[in-house]
Amino acid sequence: MKYVLSFTVNGQPVETLAEPTASLLDILRDQLDVTSPKRGCESGDCGACTVVVDGRAVPSCLTTALTVAGSEVTTVEGLMGDGQLHPLQREFYERCAAQCGFCTSGMLMAAKALLDRNPSPTRAEIALAMSGNLCRCGAYVQVMEAIEAVAGRKCEVKAEDTRERE
Amino acid sequence: MPTAEYFAPTELRDALRLLAERGNQITILAGGTDLVPQFNCRELRPHALLYIGKLGLNYIIAKNGGLAVGSATSLEEIATNRLVFERAPVLAQAAAEMGNPTIRNVATIGGNLATASRAADMPPPLLALDAELSLVSERGERVIPIGEFFKRAHKTVRLADELLTEIRIPSVKGQTAFVRHGRRKVFSCCVASVAVRVVMDGGKCADARIVAGSMASTPVRCLGAEGILQGKHLTSELAVEAAAQAVGECKPIDDDRATAWYRRRVIKVLIERAINRASDL
Numbered sequence: 001m002k003y004v005l006s007f008t009v010n011g012q013p014v015e016t017l018a019e020p021t022a023s024l025l026d027i028l029r030d031q032l033d034v035t036s037p038k039r040g041c042e043s044g045d046c047g048a049c050t051v052v053v054d055g056r057a058v059p060s061c062l063t064t065a066l067t068v069a070g071s072e073v074t075t076v077e078g079l080m081g082d083g084q085l086h087p088l089q090r091e092f093y094e095r096c097a098a099q100c101g102f103c104t105s106g107m108l109m110a111a112k113a114l115l116d117r118n119p120s121p122t123r124a125e126i127a128l129a130m131s132g133n134l135c136r137c138g139a140y141v142q143v144m145e146a147i148e149a150v151a152g153r154k155c156e157v158k159a160e161d162t163r164e165r166e
Numbered sequence: 167m168p169t170a171e172y173f174a175p176t177e178l179r180d181a182l183r184l185l186a187e188r189g190n191q192i193t194i195l196a197g198g199t200d201l202v203p204q205f206n207c208r209e210l211r212p213h214a215l216l217y218i219g220k221l222g223l224n225y226i227i228a229k230n231g232g233l234a235v236g237s238a239t240s241l242e243e244i245a246t247n248r249l250v251f252e253r254a255p256v257l258a259q260a261a262a263e264m265g266n267p268t269i270r271n272v273a274t275i276g277g278n279l280a281t282a283s284r285a286a287d288m289p290p291p292l293l294a295l296d297a298e299l300s301l302v303s304e305r306g307e308r309v310i311p312i313g314e315f316f317k318r319a320h321k322t323v324r325l326a327d328e329l330l331t332e333i334r335i336p337s338v339k340g341q342t343a344f345v346r347h348g349r350r351k352v353f354s355c356c357v358a359s360v361a362v363r364v365v366m367d368g369g370k371c372a373d374a375r376i377v378a379g380s381m382a383s384t385p386v387r388c389l390g391a392e393g394i395l396q397g398k399h400l401t402s403e404l405a406v407e408a409a410a411q412a413v414g415e416c417k418p419i420d421d422d423r424a425t426a427w428y429r430r431r432v433i434k435v436l437i438e439r440a441i442n443r444a445s446d447l
């Protein structure tokens with residue numbers, strides 16, 4: 001049986017039909033054409049499908065779609081405002097933090113959830129928050145640098161602090 | 167193919183009614199981190215899902231000097247909650263080391279227990295803390311010590327009409343430690359884990375709990391090893407002796423994470439470390 005599902009995707013209210021066992025990833029990609037979250041492992045192991053639900057980064061492949069009824073979901077499509085890249089997107093781009101790019105959407109959303117909660121994380125806090133996101137191409141160093149750069153812009157003092165600790 | 171029905175009640179009594187009427191057909195859904203991968207690979211085709219995330223079972227409150235934790239509380243909340251840090255630090259630590267941050271955001275403590283996986287990270291600390299579980303049905307409430315909850319891997323004493331609603335942690339004495347070993351620090355379910363609590367009195371160990379995870383089909387309370395510590399001054403030599411005894415009380419298996427042979431060797435070291443840490447040796 002399909003059920004009506006209403007929630008908000010990137011600020012837009014949407015209504016669609018969902019099977020109880022459908023994941024949020026299924027609904028976003030296959031029904032709503034929101035394709036930035038990637039279908040990697042479908043078992044919670046890779047992080048390519050990470051989206052932000054009500055401020056928390058979650059694996060959309062493990063989230064039953066119907067449970068997000070009434071929630072606010074943010075994906076990479078919602079990062080850009082006024083045609084401007086989000087600071088994270090800009091830093092990822094400028095530092096070549098994506099090679100094939102398959103992990104990038106998930107990385108961006110995990111990083112966004114972190115910075116929204118903690119605008120000036122330490123390197124260890126970034127590493128922890130990103131530990132659910134795998135990158136087959138091995139762009140980890142650039143990913144860390146990109147997130148640190150954005151965090152640093154928000155709080156110069158803390159950025160020096162983390163550099164000293166390295 | 168018939169597809170599933172879905173219920174997301176906001177009142178506990180509606181959830182219990184459903185379980186009373188159709189318990190055998192219903193799959194309780196909490197965070198979904200154990201269930202949804204099984205839906206994704208079509209390993210599991212549920213008749214009906216009962217989502218419990220809207221029942222108000224997401225809470226951590228101080229109770230009788232201890233804690234009451236709602237079964238739908240996420241592991242991230244448990245890992246970061248101040249009350250848990252103060253009253254059950256061993257639980258906070260185990261929650262913080264489980265999975266990874268995005269998994270922890272959704273995974274619940276009730277799901278971790280009800281799944282009854284060998285490798286689950288919540289049972290050892292909760293056994294070490296003498297926790298009790300509240301199972302509620304239309305027939306009433308049943309409170310059982312957590313040690314009686316697990317029957318074998320993936321099987322608990324929960325009846326089809328019952329919902330695990332609350333985990334109660336009494337005010338217990340002693341110092342604790344949790345040590346786990348996995349193939350990777352984050353992500354991976356553990357190869358072996360142990361939670362230890364020692365109660366010191368006048369320089370001697372008055373009481374002890376040593377609970378090994380991933381070392382049998384259910385968490386293993388190593389009573390023989392606990393006995394070795396009781397009434398003694400704790401030394402690192404005694405920790406070695408207790409750990410050796412504990413290994414004999416475990417019945418590990420070979421699986422895709424490790425062999426039984428390896429687990430026996432690892433758990434010995436983990437238990438030693440945990441006893442040393444808990445007793446500041």
Ligand SMILES: Cc1cc2nc3c(=O)[nH]c(=O)nc-3n(C[C@H](O)[C@H](O)[C@H](O)COP(=O)(O)OP(=O)(O)OC[C@H]3O[C@@H](n4cnc5c(N)ncnc54)[C@H](O)[C@@H]3O)c2cc1C
Pocket residue numbers: 043044045193194195196197198199200201202203218237238241263264265266269272273274275276277278279280281283285286287288324328329330331353354355356
């Ligand atoms: C990538 C990954 C890594 C993981 N790492 C770890 C790890 O390191 N350590 C670890 O312990 N686990 C780990 N897990 C397993 C899993 O995340 C946990 O067991 C989690 O706590 C399950 O909770 P849930 O709310 O997601 O359960 P769900 O999937 O919603 O439910 C699990 C089971 O419990 C039942 N259930 C849930 N709530 C109740 C209730 N209140 N009453 C009765 N029955 C109930 C369900 O019917 C189902 O059978 C991992 C999983 C993934 C995908």
Ligand code: FES
Pocket residue numbers: 038039040041042043044045046047048049050059060061062
């Ligand atoms: S696709 Fe969701 S974690 Fe890999």
Ligand code: FES
Pocket residue numbers: 097098099100101102103104134135136137138139
């Ligand atoms: S850039 Fe290819 S997987 Fe990360």
